[in-house]
Amino acid sequence: DVKVTQSSRYLVKRTGEKVFLECVQDMDHENMFWYRQDPGLGLRLIYFSYDVKMKExxxxxxxxxxxREKKExxxxxxxxxxxxxxxxxxxASSLDRGTVETQYFGPGTRLLVL
Amino acid sequence: QQQVKQSPQSLIVQKGGISIINCAYENTAFDYFPWYQQFPGKGPALLIAIRPDVSEKKEGRFTISFNKSAKQFSLHIMDSQPGDSATYFCAATDYSGSARQLTFGSGTQLTVLP
Structure with missing residues (x-):
């Protein structure tokens, strides 16, 4: 089974703080994605990466x-x-760049910025 | 610009009824149309998907109907069960940029009453 883990389930930060959200996948997938999910807006893509040190x-x-310093x-x-x-x-992560592949999602991090 | 429009935003169905969620898209380059299911506290997971060369795909109680000329597709859940209560996202994908990306609809929160 593909597993995508995220470092925190809940996070509370103050305005102006630098925040790091970590994601790790264990299936040697090439692609990784970050989305934000907001009610009524669905999932919106923030950034993705198709290889180490590559981002779009x-x-x-x-x-x-x-x-993305390491593949996972x-x-x-x-x-x-x-x-x-x-x-x-x-x-989320998916296998490789060109084929139609399932994206596997982590459980999410709920971030509150005060 | 929302490229995949999903309706309704919420849906309440009695146990045993049929749940229908509709999506419409604009980008004719989309070539794969998955549906994702998300339970509270979990990330979305692939439920069923269809390519535009077929008009219908069925997996158990879940069916996707696809109308290429109208640029619309829908998810039908037959004999809906309380365990189907979740948020459903339609999506579409094409190869743009450097990898396949998913464009999601805004989501439908389905509640199946016992």
Missing amino acids: KGDIPEGYSVS RFSLILESASTNQTSMYLC
Whole structure:
């Protein structure tokens, strides 16, 4: 079974803090994704990575950055957290770049920025 | 710009009834249409998917109907059960940028009453 784990289930941070969200997958997948989930808006792609050290912007990259130093790990960074970044953050992975493959999701991190 | 529009936002069905969730898309480059199911506290998981060269796909009580000319697809849950209560997301994918990306609908919260 593919397993995608996220470092925290719940996180409370203050405005202006730097926030790190970590994601690890154990199936040697090439692709990894970060989404945020908000009621009525579905899942929106923040960034994705198709290889180590490679990254591409998704639909809503503003205020976020990412890091992928190892194949199994993909980090989402909020350089200076703001209240409008309060949300559920979901990490996902999929096998490779071109084929139609299932995305496997982690359980999510619910972030509250005060 | 929301490329995949999903309705209704919420749905309440009696046990044994039929649940129907509809999605419409704009991008004719989409070539794979999955549905994801998300239970509270969990990440979304692939439920069923269809390619546009077929008009219907059935897996157990779950059926996707696809209308390519109308650019619409829907999920039908037959004999709905309380255990089906979850949030359902339609999605569509194409190969854009450097990898396949999913574009999600806004989600439907399904409640099946016992």
